[in-house]
Amino acid sequence: MRDAYIIQSVRTPGCKQNKGLYNQTRPEELIAFIMKAAVERTKNLKPEHLDDVMLGCAFPEAEQGLNLGRIAPKMAGFPDKVSGATVNRFCASGLEAIALASIRVQMGWADVTIGAGVESMTFVPMGGHVPRPHPEFSRTNPDMYISMGITAENVASRYNVTREDQDKFAADSQAKATKARDNGLFTEIVPTPAVKYVKQADGTYKKEQFIVQHDDGIRATTAEGLAKLRPAFAAGGSVTAGNSSQTTDGAAATIIASKEKCAELGLEPIARLVSYSTIGCKSDEMGVGPRYAIPKVLEQAGLTIDDIDIYEINEAFASQALYSIRELGIEKYMDRINIHGGAIALGHPLGCTGAKLTATCIANLKAVNGKYGIVSMCIGGGMGAAAIFERL
Numbered sequence: 001m002r003d004a005y006i007i008q009s010v011r012t013p014g015c016k017q018n019k020g021l022y023n024q025t026r027p028e029e030l031i032a033f034i035m036k037a038a039v040e041r042t043k044n045l046k047p048e049h050l051d052d053v054m055l056g057c058a059f060p061e062a063e064q065g066l067n068l069g070r071i072a073p074k075m076a077g078f079p080d081k082v083s084g085a086t087v088n089r090f091c092a093s094g095l096e097a098i099a100l101a102s103i104r105v106q107m108g109w110a111d112v113t114i115g116a117g118v119e120s121m122t123f124v125p126m127g128g129h130v131p132r133p134h135p136e137f138s139r140t141n142p143d144m145y146i147s148m149g150i151t152a153e154n155v156a157s158r159y160n161v162t163r164e165d166q167d168k169f170a171a172d173s174q175a176k177a178t179k180a181r182d183n184g185l186f187t188e189i190v191p192t193p194a195v196k197y198v199k200q201a202d203g204t205y206k207k208e209q210f211i212v213q214h215d216d217g218i219r220a221t222t223a224e225g226l227a228k229l230r231p232a233f234a235a236g237g238s239v240t241a242g243n244s245s246q247t248t249d250g251a252a253a254t255i256i257a258s259k260e261k262c263a264e265l266g267l268e269p270i271a272r273l274v275s276y277s278t279i280g281c282k283s284d285e286m287g288v289g290p291r292y293a294i295p296k297v298l299e300q301a302g303l304t305i306d307d308i309d310i311y312e313i314n315e316a317f318a319s320q321a322l323y324s325i326r327e328l329g330i331e332k333y334m335d336r337i338n339i340h341g342g343a344i345a346l347g348h349p350l351g352c353t354g355a356k357l358t359a360t361c362i363a364n365l366k367a368v369n370g371k372y373g374i375v376s377m378c379i380g381g382g383m384g385a386a387a388i389f390e391r392l
């Protein structure tokens with residue numbers, strides 16, 4: 001197998017669904033922008049060097065349908081020869097895309113690839129516009145179609161993750177994100193153009209562009225403030241809007257090149273994907289996924305929890321993130337986990353998240369001068385995914 005090196009990894013800011021700054025910006029524009037920006041930021045790389053794009057998207061329909069994996073590279077101005085596919089593993093779609101993009105280089109099927117992710121939960125809400133569960137199967141297997149919030153309630157009640165613990169975890173996520181934003185630590189973010197339609201005096205609308213610099217869901221939060229919120233999914237439950245991930249719009253891209261191409265073009269490797277795992281679990285408690293995916297990927301790589309300098313564990317919900325952290329025995333490493341906050345503060349743009357967390361992981365490995373980082377998340381339907389990255 002050939003060596004496949006990551007030579008760039010960036011993301012847009014994440015912005016809240018409907019109420020946020022991208023609420024009039026189509027997903028194609030977010031992903032085309034971030035892929036183009038990724039190429040432009042990579043010294044000695046030109047669009048004509050690219051072979052293929054793998055694009056993660058959890059609900060690839062409507063504005064983000066029609067194989068956006070092919071449309072976005074064209075919108076980015078890449079040449080016709082740059083092919084593209086859309087990849088769906090729900091919340092791990094972006095990570096899956098990076099794994100597939102790496103494999104293509106490792107196998108010698110491509111020299112330079114992009115693994116990316118995009119989701120506009122504003123334009124395509126979770127579940128899609130026309131959910132059509134199978135009539136008989138869904139009656140006998142309702143858990144396959146269960147609300148993600150209910151799965152978070154199940155994890156909280158089955159494994160005794162209290163409301164207080166969830167709220168503390170959520171408040172910490174917001175505090176870390178606030179600090180990172182205020183100190184300019186989100187070095188993986190590329191300020192991103194957004195559009196809005198402004199009503200003119202004659203009643204027509206004019207499309208105007210503005211630049212988004214920061215994740216717009218970060219908010220001043222206290223555990224006391226969070227304690228006042230009502231359960232969002234189940235009466236008497238403990239999962240609230242404050243201790244759940246935000247529904248978000250965003251895009252992210254990682255560029256991968258073979259060792260040979262790096263040498264030929266003078267591209268600088270920054271990291272590599274060491275190993276990637278996926279594993280199934282019960283669908284009605286899908287949030288436990290990282291607890292199984294992380295040991296699996298560590299074993300594949302011959303590493304242990306102690307070797308990992310940075311963990312990016314997606315905060316789909318505080319209950320499942322905290323449960324996974326406890327079961328993994330990494331509570332002692334809280335200073336290595338989501339060091340700049342997680343999806344509770346920064347948002348979880350479903351199919352983008354794996355690509356977004358990869359960009360964050362690589363940036364954070366650099367910030368702490370670390371070697372190995374893990375990106376992991378739970379996945380609707382009952383799965384976990386985890387990837388180990390090595391900083392070079």
Ligand SMILES: CC(C)(COP(=O)(O)OP(=O)(O)OC[C@H]1O[C@@H](n2cnc3c(N)ncnc32)[C@H](O)[C@@H]1OP(=O)(O)O)[C@@H](O)C(=O)NCCC(=O)NCCS
Nearest residue numbers: 091148149221225226232240241242244245246247316380
């Ligand atoms: C939980 C959820 C339904 C909340 O959505 P929402 O109602 O649009 O969320 P909002 O941001 O408007 O917050 C709702 C309320 O909580 C308040 N709130 C949210 N976060 C808060 C915080 N950190 N501190 C204090 N109040 C907070 C808001 O101010 C708002 O109050 P209001 O109704 O008085 O205006 C939504 O975020 C969700 O579905 N998250 C999970 C997504 C998911 O399942 N992803 C896939 C995982 S596998």
